[in-house]
Amino acid sequence: MVQLVGSLRKELADSLSTCKVLVVGAGGIGCELLKNLVLTGFKNIEVIDLDTIDVSNLNRQFLFQKKHVGKSKAQVAKESALQFCPSASITAYHDSITNPDYNVEFFRKFMLVMNALDNRAARNHVNRMCLAADIPLIESGSAGYLGQVTVIKKGLTECYECQPKPAQKTFPGCTIRNTPSEPIHCIVWAKYLFNQLFGEEDADQEVSPDTADPEAAWNPEDTAARAAVSEKDGDIKRVSTKVWARSTGYDPIKLFNKLFKDDIMYLLTMDKLWKKRKAPTPLDWQQLEVLVNSEAPASGLKDQKVLDVWGYCQMFQDSVETLSSQLQEKGDDAELVWDKDDPPAMDFVTAAANLRMHVFSMNMKSRFDVKSMAGNIIPAIATTNAVIAGLIVLEGLKILSGEMETCRTVFLNKCPNLRKKLLVPCVLDPPSANCYVCVSKPEVTVKLNVQKTTVLSLQDRILKERFGMVAPDVQIEDGKGTILISSEEGETEANNNKFLSDFGIRNGSRLQSDDFLQDYTLLVNVLHTEELERDVEFEVIGEAPDKAPPPQSNQEEVNSITNGNKDSAQPSTSSKAEDDDLMIVDSDEEEVAASNSAAVATGTKRKYSETGESSAKRPRTDQSDAADDEDDIVALD
């Protein structure tokens, strides 16, 4: 007879108490997972998270309480879990998993790594570390009522990066700076403005009118000439927004009149822009002040109300005052970091974005809606995370029992699907032969202009942002082994602002890029082109083009698992949840998109890749039961 310890076979129970596991992330899923792990009998657990606790975590991250706000998530999670289960040994790291301390050796300590992350960059990185260390990884995600768990094992399954993920949506600079046509453009502008005024200045986040807008010029030569001028001396000579703001002592009214009056009047002089568009209407603080009507504020949730223009003027004034005094307290050269859950920072973006929307004749949005777009907010509840964390442990038990072939990727739906399943298991796909990460010799082709692409943007935009490297070393395969980028500080900094062509890189050149930490080498084939769209720096060849957003643009629910809200280099373009910010752990995007409850509810056909034993062989139970809604069994395969 099988010997049991609780519900587990003795051998399995024994291996749980001796094996060491790593939990990456101590947020929504992480808290639930830690609870489940200690209750299941895992004894050696390490947990890492670089975040601190915020009030908005408390509705679901149950290991944290109000008194913990501002403290390290990993540390508090460990302490709370130990209080409940003192016999476990938990090590907490308040740190980023991409820190080089957590190298391949570190990962090899573990029998199992479980991701409970909220952003794609960290997921990419842990994926590579686990491939390099050949340690099984359980990947997971949740969004509202939806969730997903999958298993990644080198050589056996798809890795996290086998399927291309849709890129973040970006907007052309001139749309943001000159001709916004949707609220999201104003929100992006307001977030840029925050950084320009209070945060880290970034040349790619200009907010002032763009004189080089090709549309504003009379002929193409003129555009080129103006662009050249603005590139050569315009940007250098011009006083930065921050310096100017500082010179006014962050006077909210002066800032207001510059941003919403003077700059807009300047835009109006670019009359070509407004031949077909509705021209913006400048705002003037002093004039608005006279017109104030003192209506009593309406009741209800304040965040969900749309204020009038003067309401946003006051919000602008208040938030600028608060932020500038915060800046002052921090001292010279201090920088603030925008955070959607920091009330003055969020107020500032709400106010500035709405004022700009008003200037450009758009309907203004409530703080609640602006927050959801600006912060890429994904709804989150404890229930979903608890289900997902439970599934992670079940997959983990299969791995530890040596039953990798029974592992599945499991989707949690909002409503039971046509087969009355809330949880839908699907077979794991084998590794993709075209993956640029997990094949034995990864290779990609990148289309770019060698005369316009700098070494720095190769490093930051292409290798780091696009291909997920943390600290790349790049060598040109030119027979001489020229080192283009070195991860050693200071070694190749002089190259940063030079163009690729300065190093003899041309059409057909091959660049060998290494990330020592990730134990990952990527061969980049350069395809030179002069025909890239404006504001597009490069294109990766051979990947599926970014899929169009789902046909129903006003769905309330996210279509599939998202990366989480920390991905937002760019805010989402959707006013509801973030349907652009999808992360798919599964094989086929369309399948996943179709698996959302909406599609299921309306009876859309769904392609299944379920295995026989997990459900395809099972007789369908829904047809004969259709009239009988009280069928109560929800099968948890």
Place this chain on the structure above:
Amino acid sequence: MAATKDSKEQKYDRQLRLWGDHGQEALENAHVCLINATATGTEILKNLVLPGIGAFTIVDGHIVSGEDAGNNFFLSSDSIGKNRAQAATELLQELNSDVSGNFVEESPDKLLDNDPEFFHRFTIVIGVQLPESTCLRLGMVLWSASVPFLICKAYGLIGYMRLMVQEHTVIESHPDNALEDLRLDRPFDEFKSHIKSYNLSIMDKKDHSHTPWVIIVAKYLERWLSEHDGQPPKNYKEKEAFRQIIREGILKNENGGLEDEENFEEAIKNVNTALNPTKVPTSVEDLFNSEQCNNITAQSSSFWVMLRAVKEFVYNEGSGSLPVRGSIPDMIADSQKFINLQNVYREKAMQDAAAVSKHVESLLQSVGKPPESISEKDIKLFCKNSSFLRVVRCRSLAEEYSVDSINKDEITSRMDSPDSEMVFYLMLRAVDRFYQLHSRYPGFRKSLRISGAF
């Protein structure tokens, strides 16, 4: 008060984006009863306490055992020997100070013997690991009091849950992908005259490219109807032809090329759904025909009174259509044109709601209730959601457990297939029956424990 509202908004931000402030309000008004603070029970309550139910009461006559402390995150070894309801309440209460936690150190059977009405006060009762006899008794009490009852069981890696409620009505069902209610196929008078106020052929470029797509579709539809005996485009071919007509309406530039008119693009994109005929959804039609709708009494809940009023509206003022929803989607337009259009729908929605309100009033009067027993606000919300109303009904446990269960044959037919989930159901029922007879679970002999292995 304002401060607490703000901090709640912050704390609950991520869930308010899922169920909105009405959902939150419903949650905060709920008093949940949990019977038996087992691992499953506390896990359920944890997920309800965190998002902020108003109150919970744990009913549990058991004493915390060593096993409880080992498998229940909300019971620690210090609580061994204490009453389980009390110990779990203390730790669950820590999760959210906005929730009021209560406990009763009593078995549900005792309460049923002495004071069955005790259970009437709850919004829902969740019973975990209850024996069959208790489920049936409590089920009967709750069924007649119309309190929803959720039964949960967990054995090893198998779990079961069953909801019992006579009737659960849903006004805001938050449908996914709901179609807009634009009435393009049957424009109301105010909308017709609003459409007339536009003349696309004499507009300047700016106005032309900032006319809402709804107006564009309405304009070209008028033309189409006059050319097609009043028949709208129905199949793919006709809709494509209709799209082509709209496309031809895009302004040309000096060189004869098309101007970039995003509002026209939007109109073309929306043709397919915008031309869907306006009709009462069959699910709502079914509710109209139900007994509860047609037989309004003093006992009828406000849901059924309002539903009947909407039905009266549909057959009278509405000429076959539900009240206008009154909201329109975001679209490319300048603010003034958008607001004007929005107001046309909004005002019509108010008029329709006012008409429904009249019906509500006379229905209430007919059963001798004061007209103010249903608020205007509730009627407006009901009208706005009238296409999405839902009613959930369950079978009672007594009915399910009776020998002549309607799907008896089906259950027997499934028993031959070892893969069928029905096997789990039958095994769980058998385990219950075994316990009833032997006062112990199968596989438990004295303290030796053998159950399903992983």
